Amino acid sequence: MDLRISEGSGTNTTLDDQSVQSPTRRAKVWEYFQQELVEVDGVMKAVCKYCGTKLTSKRNSGTNSLRNHVADTCSKIPVEDRKRFIATMRKRPGEGSFVFDPRKNRECMVKWCISVKVTFNKFDDPFFASWMESLQPSFSGVGRQTMRNDCIVRFKMMRQELRNELQSLNSRICLTSDLWTSNQKLGYLCLTAHYIDANFILKKKTIAFKDVKYPHTGLAIEEVITKCLIEWGIKEKVFTITLDNASNNQSACDLLRESGRSDMLFGGEHLHVRCCAHILNLLVQDGMAIAHGAIDKIRDLVRHIISSPSRIQAFNEIAERSGLSSKAGLILDVPNRWNSTHNMIMEAIEYKVVLKRYTEEQLEPSPDDEEWTNSEAIGEFLGAFEEATKAFSAHRIYPVVFGPS
Incomplete structure (x- = not known):
């Protein structure tokens, strides 16, 4: 292409040759120039919409100089528009040959829906549809019933894959x-x-x-x-x-x-x-029955505080004055779940100063120093069993329902 900035002037005429108009007007750069080429002194030119500069071009040529004018030369194009145009010029590998595949798109959408646990009614949201259309105008959209059916198909396929894997095992x-x-x-x-x-x-x-x-x-x-x-x-x-x-x-x-x-x-x-974890649970429950005194007092105090919003507020005010973070509610255990009792005790120990001040201000019964000492010992004791239970349970391995790793 032989393009140069024209300094001359002359009579403008619209180019009627569709063989030239069609390929050039498809380029993104034509958003910044007049939609039709004009003839000046017998030479075809493109006119910048922002600064009026006329760029000459031979027929059937590319648009490199037009792009360079928009990206570097023209000072009147808004900065954001220039940045947006430059971004469109940066092609990624394979971008030129990209063909939208609706089947692949649906497959990826199903995997995403399952992975992040998206509710099906989100696919009826008009903002979701407009978002997808902005990414790919030819995207036809899917509704919640379609996505539900696709997820069921995906589920059955994954289930069959796992069934085949289990049946083909040489091990037990x-x-x-x-x-x-x-x-x-x-x-x-x-x-x-x-x-x-x-x-x-x-x-x-x-x-x-x-x-x-x-x-x-x-x-x-x-x-x-x-x-x-x-x-x-x-x-x-x-x-x-x-x-x-x-x-x-x-x-x-x-x-x-x-x-x-x-x-x-x-x-x-x-x-x-x-089950080793169940055996440990039985052992701990027997030990907890002996040490119930201090635990019961902490449990009663926590239950008393969390049963009223005003008491929770009073507790949080004391916590803030003590330099501790406020709580939406203290942990109350489930008596037959000793790990929840361990969590309750450890949090109570963390807020020991706050609980003591609360009981003094509110004139409520509180564990004495010996019972607090016993509670700390019980918390340390239960902590060792909790770590052992986690080791037995292999809690770091997360099972996937009917799916591949």
Whole structure:
């Protein structure tokens, strides 16, 4: 291209040759010049909308000089507009040959939805649709029902992939299971598979979260576990199952052993593995029963404070005067969950000065010095068991429900 700044003037005429107009007007740079080329002294020129400079060009040439004028020469173009134009000139690898793939886009959107736990109704949000359209004008958009269906398809595909992986294992699978109770007092059984894959990597996958009808007898538990193993096609691959020491779990293991003895190693002799964390829990609960005096006083004081917004406010005012951060509410334990008791004690010790001043100002009963000393000893004692429980539970490994690592 032979482009130069023209200093002459002449009669302007519109260029009618579409073979020249079509390719040049597609370029981004034409937003800064007149939409039609003009003829001055027999030479075709583009006129800058901002400074009026006329740039000459031969037919079928590129727009490099036009871009250079916008990026460097013209002083009347706003700074933000110039920056935006320069950004469009920086092509990334493969950008020129990019073709929008709706199928790939939907696949990535499903993965994102599952990964960050986006609710389906967010996809009906008009601002989400406009955001997607600004990124890709040809994006047609998806609604919540479409995204729900796509997620179900993705779920079934991942589930089948995991099923194939488990069935193709040359090694045995160890299971862990526990019963949970929801806020609606409904019982659920969680079943997790632990195995070593073909690359000798230890994996754990939650393969079931099933409701269990009351009463939670050994037979009811055994039926849920057996049905799950059959669904996954791994009944003959089970080596052990770890459960707590409740009598219904022992009964469930006996029934599992009887029904699958021929497929089990050593005839199922080592099927039931007692949960070490549960054994620790029983030990700690026995010890807590002896040291309940100091704990009860702290629990009663915390319950008294958090039961009233005005008391929480009074507590926070004392905390701020003492140079400690305020609290939305102190931790109140669940008596049969000793780890929550440990958390309650440790927080109470941290705010010991505040609690003492609160009880003095509000004339409320408070643990004496000896009981505070005992509480500190109990907190240290429980801390050691909490670390041991975390080690037993392998809490650093997060199970992915029905999905790949």
